[in-house]
Structure formats: C-alpha cells, structure tokens
Amino acid sequence: MQTFAQILSQKLNEALSKVVSSDDLPEGFQADIDQSQNPQFGDYQSNVAMVLAKRVKRNPRELAAEIIEAFEAGDICDAPEIAGPGFINFRLSSAALENRLADLLADAKKLGVGAAEPEKTIVIDFSAPNVAKPMHVGHIRSTIIGDSLARIAGFLGHKVIADNHIGDWGTQFGMILWGWKNILNHDAMEEQPIEELVRVYREVNSKAKADLHFRETCKGELVKLQGGDEENLAIWEKCIELSRQGLQKIYDRLDVHFDHWLGESFYNDQLGPLVEKLVEEGIAEESDGAICVFSDNKAEKKDDPFYKNENDEWVPLPFLIRKSDGGFLYGTTDLATVDYRISEFGADSIWYVVGAPQQLHFNQLFATTERRGIETDLQFIPFGSILGKDRRMLRTRDGESVQLVDVLNESVDRARAIIEEKNPELSDEEKADIAEAIGIGAVKYAELSQFRMTDYVFDWDTMLALKGNTAPYLLNAYVRTRAIFRKMGKDFEEGGEIKLTEQAEKNLVLKLAQFGEVVPSVLSDFRPNALAAYLYEVATSYHKFWEACPVLQSEGAVRDTRLMLCELTGRVLKCGLGLLGIRTIEKM
C-alpha cells in the first residue's frame, strides 16, 4: 500500500514533468511532499515551486499555478492550493480518507507499513553488559534503544540478528577471582548468587582503588586465568553462568531478546592470528612493544581518527590491537567480531548501540575495517550519558550507582499505588499485571521518547513520571479503544459502511494513515523517539475523537465508522508500542 505522501509525490512529479522539461531539472530531481505542520495549510505540502523557481527563472507562484494546472488529483484530494511565497498545499478528500480506513483495516499485520527495499541482514550489537557486575541505570539506554531498533528493523522486513556482546573477559575478572577465593560467603552464594557476586566485586573494587599493590595481586589472578589455569577457569565459567542467569531475569522482565550471546571470550582464539595477519598485510605494526594500526595518511588530518592535535602539532593516535605485555584489547575483539558477523551471519549491516564517549574507538575500528577491504555497512549509533546528581557521568566502575532492578521495581510500585487509588476493584492478579506493564513501559517510554543523544541527570521522578507524555497516557488511549468493545459485549467485526462526518474523525484517520510514513523514517537516523512522538499524537487524536464523537450512542454508518476508528487506533497503538518494546493491557 502506498502512503499518501508517496501517492501525492508521484502525482506531483508527473505534473512537474509536464511543466518543466527534464533538462532544466537537477539530475535525479524528485519533488518532495511533506506533512503539513498546521492544518490551515492542508494535510500535505510541497515547496517544489520555490526550490525550482530560480533554476528555471520563473516566479514561484506562477510556476506553482502551472504545476497545479497539470496536477491530476483523481479522487485523492481537492484541487491543490497555492499559499504564501509558493507553497502547494494538498487537502485529502473525505473519500480518500474513507478508502484508506478500509484499506488499513484490511492490512491487519502491517497497518500500511511497507517492506524496506532492499531487505538486509542486520546484526545489532546492544546492551552488552559486563559480566559479574550489576546492570545499572546506564545500561538501560543501549538495551532499550537497541531492542526497539531491532524490532523496527524486523517489522520492516529486514533479517535482524540481536547479539549480546557481553564483557566476559575483561580485567574485572582479576578482582573477582581474588574475591571468590578470599572473601566469598558461600552460604550467601547459595541463596542469592548474583547479589553475593555484586557484593564481592564492590568490596574488592574499593580495596583495589585504594591499594596499588593489591591491584597487582588481582592482575596476577587475571594472568593465570588468561594462561589457562584450571582453577581460575572453573571459577570464571561459574561466574559467567550465574551472571547470565541474573541478566536473563532482567531481560525477561524487559521483554528483550537476543539471538546470540557471543561475548568477548568467544573470540579469544581468533585474536592472535588476526593480529599476525594484520601485521603481515602491513595494516598494523609494532610500536613501543605494542601492535598498533597507524594512519594511512589518505584523509585530511583533522578527519583522520589516527591523528590527534597537541599544541598545534598533529601526532599519531594509534589503534591498539595488542599490548606490549601480549594482551589483547577490545579493539582486537571488535575486529574479530566484525569478521565473524560477516562470515557466519552474512551481515550486510552491523549496528552498534553504544555510548557516545566511544566515538573515537568506532571511528578507528571502522577505518581499520575499511582498510582491510571490508565494505559492510557499519553504523555507530551513539547515545548520551545518564548523569549523577553532580552532573558527572555515572561510571560503569562505580559500584554505587543505581541498579536497573531497583529502577524497575520502583516504577512498578509507583504504578501499583496509582492503580490501587483509581481502580481498587480490580483483582490482585490484574493489578499486579497492569502495574508491571505500566511500570516497565514508563521506564522504556521515558528513554525512547527523547532524542538518544540528550544527556540527562538521573532523577526518579523524571524517569518514572506517570502523567503527561508518558507510557500511561498512550496505554490509556489503547485501553479506551478496548473499553468500547468490552462495553458493547463483542469484538470488532469486519464490514459496515464508512462515513466520516466529524473533523476529529478525519484527523484521526489521517494520523493513523501516517504510521506507514513514520515507521520507516525511524531508521534513517535511528530515532525511535520519532515513533514515540507519533504515537503520542495518535493517542492525542484519539482522546480528542473520544471527547467529540460518542461511539456506542451513535447509529448506522456513523457508528460503524467510529467502531472501525477505535479498532484501527487500537491496532496502531498496540503495534507501535510493540515496536518500542512496550506491552499493552486491556484495562488499567
């Protein structure tokens, strides 16, 4: 199904070709159609006349008049109007909206969202927590944004592979191994393994911060692990297993799913050969005992990730792939990971949903990959930081930061309190289920409704707000669509006559029809917040419709049509919220 924007654009380009010869147009020129911001300017608008006026040496309004003259609207819209300096405004006809309502109801699965062309295999790397450390609020962004992008890409027909590249081989294991051997409480371990692991990590970490000599002791444990020491390997494996169980609980609660958990350790045996190969190929070289990738000097210095400027002088900034002590770095692992994802998964694209501070790392990684002759599309999808009260970054290493589980629990508790107040007659079971959906949904929506690059200070009330532009608002709109059918005593049935009479109805149909325009646009710049903003507008349009248009008291075609609007709104909200990873509920 073509979107309104696509149909109008096609017709506009046909009209344009009759008015302006293709020789006068820039190569591959396409007239664009935009959704109008203000209803007084119609539903869609084009600025093509203003864009082209100068080039064809014409007055924009005159050019617009000729384009309109040649425009064959069919029954999709009324005659376009010229406004302002040369805008062409299109107002959809009631017939077009009525037909679209029927078409969208018939398209129950995709709701007017077309498949992406071409279909690609996309590996999405997100969440990637460190093993044996608690997931804190900082992990929420990668996890929730990545999951939403995975859902959206999948909905658009791409083959999506979600890979949790967990940190299961880092330096933290030196501390954990020492802690396991020296301060582990085995009884506590039996009862609450994750909590005990976290306690041990925190205690050793704070000891290591203060004591340089002790850090060396821990490093010794790490070296033994990396050397294949059996006792340490066994402990390491146990830690990973326990951590995975703990992480899985949170992912289940968040309804986040991975196809693979290929952590750093998975690539261990590939790192040595990879480094040697890079040296052979002349891409990497030895420097101060370490193996590094330096610039190939093909780019300008200021755009070259292998240079930095110090006191007005450009000095090499290498990408380290082997330390002078022989150890490997996360850059090495990332290079190996790219290889694996291409050879084993057939990745056309790899998306990395990782915090903005790692910009340089990915610039170097991508540049190195390109120099190896790999043409796969690599996308760094950065996000801003969650800051502490002091406006400083919440550090991964800071064992004191707020844990993700606590955020979820608090959110669910707050939702529960409001349910108790507003709907005490619900059963305990219903209350618990609704509170869970609202609480988790609120956390996700808070994250997804703002631009990913925005930094913000962690604040319980901001993140867990339940009024205004929040998950409960959208869920309430959905619940209201369901309440109608519950009251009526039966589900929606196909058929019936369509007749749009009120402006609120037309506004709602138009908004619903734009689902197919919004969803694909999210991936153009990886902005799930564009979908969130759209869904908020759908909910607002529906709430306005709800106020203005009684459904069950109306009759005939008007009633049929309104029931269709309720049904379609419900479907779009459920599907759209689903793409954000937010579950809908029938009552609240």
Place this chain on the structure above:
RNA sequence: GCGCUCGUAGCUCAGCUGGAUAGAGCAACGGACUUCUAAUCCGUAGGUCCCGCGUUCGAAUCGCGGCGAGCGUGCCA
C-alpha cells in the same frame, strides 16, 4: 590545545534531510465528570531558539567565528 556532542518557555525536553505564526509535558491559573474508565479534554499565561557574521526567496536547522557545559584524546572497556 585538538576532536566529538550538546546549548530552545520557570523546569524537563521535541523540532531528522532548510519552509509558513518555534511545539509538547510538568509547574501556575480558569473551565468540563450521575461518562463509551477524568491516568482525559478545553482555555489562559509563558520565547533574544547561547551570541555574532554569512549562504538562501526563506535559518532553531546549513557554513564560519566566539561563549558555555559534558565527554574523549597510546597500552581499561
């Protein structure tokens, strides 16, 4: 020093590829509930889009130069 990101209403933030009079939510004030669940709707008030210059018919958006904040800048990830 240099690089990246950000700077929009009292507060929290939208505003992607340049479009018409810059929008939401919260907070404030004034209205609408024996309801198809008011977790809603309607209205009022609130702006030097950090500053300056430039490109353009048109700039919050693009370019250059400042100012301010955060992050990054060779052996952690």
